[in-house]
Amino acid sequence: MxxxxxxxxxxxxxxxxxxxxxxxxxxxxxxxxxxxxxxxxxxxxxxxxxxxxxxxxxxxxxxxxxxxAYTHSVKISNHSSSKEEEINKILELLSSKNENDIRKARIIIKEVFKQD
Known part of the structure; x- marks a missing residue:
């Protein structure tokens, strides 16, 4: 198990x-x-x-x-532990926020990286 x-x-x-x-x-x-x-x-x-x-x-x-209702740890690859740590830090910050704040963060990230 x-x-x-x-x-x-x-x-x-x-x-x-x-x-x-x-x-x-x-x-x-x-x-x-x-x-x-x-x-x-x-x-x-x-x-x-x-x-x-x-x-x-x-x-x-x-x-x-x-x-x-947990956020799964993100596993990027075995060779990118610092990238994985940074993503998990972002997830930790967002996990305590309400839905509107999370939506705002997503919009900001989309704008910064110009992605859909």
Missing amino acids: SKNILKLVGSKIRDLRKAKGLSQEQLGEIAGFHFSYIGGIERAEKNISLLNLAKIADALDSEIYELF
């Missing part, structure tokens, strides 16, 4: 936690877990149960489905 789903959900939890301005310890307190458990989830070291996932979603004031 691939650990990819654990990495994606863990990354989404981390993104939402940071967007709320919470530390792992604060999220753990709210959700009723030790901060090391939260860290283990974010690092894909823990295979979290659905019940615990629901507790974390509640603590983040999110719906459980939002924890699965």
